[in-house]
Amino acid sequence: MRTTRIATIALALIVMVALSIGLAAQTKQAPAKPAAKPLYDRLGGVYAIASVVDEFIEALLVNNTLNANPAIKEARDRVPKAGLKFQVTALVCEVTGGPCKYTGRSMKEAHAKLNINEAQWDAMVADFRKVLDRFKVPQAEQQELITIVGTTKKDIVIAK
Ligand code: HEM
Numbered sequence: 001m002r003t004t005r006i007a008t009i010a011l012a013l014i015v016m017v018a019l020s021i022g023l024a025a026q027t028k029q030a031p032a033k034p035a036a037k038p039l040y041d042r043l044g045g046v047y048a049i050a051s052v053v054d055e056f057i058e059a060l061l062v063n064n065t066l067n068a069n070p071a072i073k074e075a076r077d078r079v080p081k082a083g084l085k086f087q088v089t090a091l092v093c094e095v096t097g098g099p100c101k102y103t104g105r106s107m108k109e110a111h112a113k114l115n116i117n118e119a120q121w122d123a124m125v126a127d128f129r130k131v132l133d134r135f136k137v138p139q140a141e142q143q144e145l146i147t148i149v150g151t152t153k154k155d156i157v158i159a160k
Contacts, residue, residue: 038097039144050089056131057085065123071115095148108155117159
């Protein structure tokens with residue numbers, strides 16, 4: 001009789017332990033997703049960024065919508081394009097989480113005399129998208145980049 005009671009208690013204990021282990025396993029949180037790599041890395045690093053910027057600036061230099069603005073045309077003819085490519089590469093590298101340090105002027109200062117309007121901004125973004133497509137930059141990364149570039153619009157577009 002006594003042996004039976006002990007056996008029953010032991011069995012009950014085993015069932016309780018088994019149940020609590022099962023419950024713990026069920027409530028255990030799913031492992032956290034690994035953090036996404038910085039955009040800089042997903043773009044392929046500074047060589048890939050420099051290559052995109054190279055083609056982008058080349059496209060802008062022959063963009064008729066932009067060159068119809070005499071202030072842009074004057075600055076384009078005056079400023080060495082290699083320097084501009086360097087500065088834009090450093091800026092993109094920095095703001096996407098890369099190791100570069102941009103040392104140029106603020107966007108407001110650099111574009112203050114250029115009288116850039118909405119149509120010229122849109123022409124620039126269209127060229128940017130074309131170059132990103134040519135380089136097969138995935139849509140998600142393109143969107144992230146365009147969003148970052150978009151944050152500068154209020155400082156660059158000053159003409160009506
Ligand atoms: C329609 C749009 C834009 C046009 C027409 C334009 C044109 C120019 C021109 C002509 C310069 C040379 C100005 C000078 O040295 O006197 C310049 C400088 C620069 N731009 Fe833009 N830009 C545009 C948008 C942007 C955007 C969206 C970015 C980056 C997010 C950018 C980044 C720069 C940088 C980093 C410099 C060099 C500043 C320095 O050397 O201190 N630009 N841009």
